[in-house]
Each structure stands twice: as structure tokens, then as C-alpha cells.
Amino acid sequence: MPSEKILSQKKETVAELTSKLKNAAAGVVVDYKGITVANDTKLRKELREAGVDYAVVKNTMLRFAAKEVGYEALNDVLEGTTALAISDGDQIAAAKILTKYAEDSKGKFVVKAGFVDGGVIDAAKVAELGKLPNREGLLSMLCSALQGNIRGLAVALNAVAEKNGEGAPAAE
Known part of the structure; x- marks a missing residue:
């Protein structure tokens, strides 16, 4: 039987993980086996710059936290080495x-699953999500599409005005 001190530390860890999961916009669970220290440092730096919290977690602790939040579907992938990346803002x-x-x-670092919008997604959905452009890219695409429609309308109105102007005599 674990001591009271260790038990309270574990409960505190689960409570902290639960809080992070509840407040997260999205998260990804990965198997980090085979990653070198240099690559891990580079990866952590890139994640930190993007505002993503990344940490190695114990599967048991994550199971308890996932159960509290309603992400029990994550339990299927919680085996082996596990790290959790959580983003509060960018999904x-x-x-x-x-x-x-x-x-x-090339297979040494594997995405296991993830969660977004209150639901658990599998590794394939995480990969699809990862291929989407970022927020600025999506806004740029939207502006371009809207600008194209307005430009087309302006050209059409100009063509109609020119056509009507050619056939009518000048009223002076």
C-alpha cells in the first residue's frame, strides 16, 4: 500500500492533468520511444513557441484524468511510452x-490519438487536422475568396455599364 504522501502526490497530479484537459482546446497523445535527446529538445522548443504544453505522462495518471473529463476512448492507446501535448488556444x-x-x-515517434472539441479522435484524424493550414492561412484563404467574388462582381457591373453606355446617346 502506498504511503499517504505518495498517494496525495498522485491525486494532485491527476487533478492537475484533469484541469489541463478540461481547459484545452485540443491535445495529442504520442509514443515518443526512439526519440533522441537533441530531437526532443528541438521538438519541445518548437511546441513551446507555438504555445503548446508538452510533457511525458504516466498512462495510469492520464487514464484517471481522461475518465474525469469524459475522454475514456483514450484508454485504448495508453500503453508504452506516452507524452501529451495540449494547446489552450490553437486547435x-x-x-x-x-x-x-x-x-x-520514420516510425520512431508515433501519434497515438488526440482530442478536440470535447471528443477523442484517432491518429488518422490527428494527421488530417495537422495538414490543415493555421489560423492565419485560413483567414488569408477566406479573404482571397471574398476578394475574388467582389472583383468578379465589379467586373460584371462594369461590363453592364459599358454595354448600356455604348447604345445610349449622350444626353447633354
């Missing part, structure tokens, strides 16, 4: 960075 930041890194690592 695709963690998925984008970790998916790219997993592709570059």
Missing part, C-alpha cells in the same frame, strides 16, 4: 507540429 498547433515530426521520424 491545430499541436497536431501540425507532432504530425510533421512523426512523418520525419
